[in-house]
Amino acid sequence: MKSKYFDHAATTPVRSEVMEEMLPFFTDIYGNASSVHLPGQKAAGVVDDARQKIADLIGADRSEEIIFTSGGTEADNLAIKGTAMALKDKGKHIITSSIEHHAVLHTCQFLEKHLGFDVTYLEVDKEGFVDLEMLRKSIREDTILISIMMANNEIGTIEPVEEIAEIAEEHDILFHTDAVQAVGQIPIDVVKQNIDMLSLSAHKFNGPKGVGALYVKKGIKLVPQSSGGAQERKRRAGTENVPGIVGMGKAAELAKKEMMEKADKLSSMRDDLISRIFSDIDDVLLNGPEGKDRLPGNINITFKFIEGESILLNLNMMDIAASTGSACASGSLDPSHVILALGRSHELAHGSIRFSLGYGNDQEDIEYLMEVLPGIINRLREMSPLYAKKK
Numbered sequence: 001m002k003s004k005y006f007d008h009a010a011t012t013p014v015r016s017e018v019m020e021e022m023l024p025f026f027t028d029i030y031g032n033a034s035s036v037h038l039p040g041q042k043a044a045g046v047v048d049d050a051r052q053k054i055a056d057l058i059g060a061d062r063s064e065e066i067i068f069t070s071g072g073t074e075a076d077n078l079a080i081k082g083t084a085m086a087l088k089d090k091g092k093h094i095i096t097s098s099i100e101h102h103a104v105l106h107t108c109q110f111l112e113k114h115l116g117f118d119v120t121y122l123e124v125d126k127e128g129f130v131d132l133e134m135l136r137k138s139i140r141e142d143t144i145l146i147s148i149m150m151a152n153n154e155i156g157t158i159e160p161v162e163e164i165a166e167i168a169e170e171h172d173i174l175f176h177t178d179a180v181q182a183v184g185q186i187p188i189d190v191v192k193q194n195i196d197m198l199s200l201s202a203h204k205f206n207g208p209k210g211v212g213a214l215y216v217k218k219g220i221k222l223v224p225q226s227s228g229g230a231q232e233r234k235r236r237a238g239t240e241n242v243p244g245i246v247g248m249g250k251a252a253e254l255a256k257k258e259m260m261e262k263a264d265k266l267s268s269m270r271d272d273l274i275s276r277i278f279s280d281i282d283d284v285l286l287n288g289p290e291g292k293d294r295l296p297g298n299i300n301i302t303f304k305f306i307e308g309e310s311i312l313l314n315l316n317m318m319d320i321a322a323s324t325g326s327a328c329a330s331g332s333l334d335p336s337h338v339i340l341a342l343g344r345s346h347e348l349a350h351g352s353i354r355f356s357l358g359y360g361n362d363q364e365d366i367e368y369l370m371e372v373l374p375g376i377i378n379r380l381r382e383m384s385p386l387y388a389k390k391k
């Protein structure tokens with residue numbers, strides 16, 4: 001039996017069409033995209049084709065607005081540190097939310113610690129939404145950047161980015177969104193949504209790991225975060241990862257074509273799985289919103305009285321891969337900052353599990369999960385002192 005993978009928010013498998021497209025660029029067409037000779041120009045050509053495909057996926061007007069990076073983390077760093085350094089004479093205040101990925105949170109903390117910036121971390125409501133009134137009230141004379149994620153990686157909440165962008169524009173403040181979890185899952189149009197900067201990462205939409213991009217609207221100046229060659233119009237030095245970029249371009253093309261069908265399929269599987277967990281298992285809570293404001297493939301459940309880590313280990317023994325939250329934070333025993341931000345206690349945060357669905361999951365996977373999960377929860381609860389107290 002094939003193992004059941006419910007961790008697509010951590011990473012996704014590379015589609016075979018994507019890998020096929022990448023392969024020649026390791027062996028036959030291996031030029032450096034900065035070289036003037038023919039192999040180099042071939043590489044530069046495919047890099048620009050991929051740039052166009054990514055621009056098309058997110059509705060960017062110009063392919064030059066796409067800067068290739070090594071992934072979502074680097075794109076977030078470039079957007080936030082690059083803006084902070086470019087606008088430090090205008091102001092040193094940044095607004096973000098308390099449920100961002102660590103790629104954003106730790107970047108903001110770096111700016112506070114090392115460069116004297118002041119950062120407001122907006123609280124969210126019990127479903128993970130940023131409060132627009134609170135955002136308005138946090139804006140100051142010296143605010144230079146608002147960075148709020150498009151969709152949360154742990155609980156799937158889709159933030160009201162259009163409204164946030166409007167508020168940012170009213171106050172002449174730049175707006176960056178970390179859309180790493182949203183790209184390829186929900187429609188994005190940076191022009192209509194009035195987004196100034198947007199981060200994405202190929203491995204979250206069936207492309208390769210270690211490659212991503214930052215969209216930067218024409219006219220916005222960033223201070224580059226790596227010094228070196230003149231690649232990416234002097235905004236990101238370093239030889240381009242040509243095979244990776246080709247793979248990301250192909251994954252973007254497939255995502256654009258198939259996204260709506262995939263979103264319909266995954267959201268109906270998601271709702272089915274949530275309702276089956278609620279009907280087969282007692283004492284469970286859904287983290288994040290229901291319905292259309294939730295990423296199609298995201299399910300995050302607190303199983304009261306037990307530890308998420310023990311559930312994961314037991315699922316793993318049955319060949320089921322899930323997660324307690326952010327892959328980058330797993331291995332740490334701290335409860336998720338996202339679940340705590342919803343107002344849940346430490347105990348409830350410790351009992352939360354994320355199942356994230358993606359390309360390749362089918363009904364058979366759901367059936368197997370639901371065959372196994374209630375038994376695991378019952379067994380762990382029988383051993384739980386907290387559960388004994390409840391009974």
Ligand code: PLP
Nearest residue numbers: 071072073101103153180181201
């Ligand atoms: N931002 C979000 C919301 C993410 O979920 C992730 C990865 O989990 C990242 C940023 C980091 O992306 P990458 O793994 O490409 O560095």
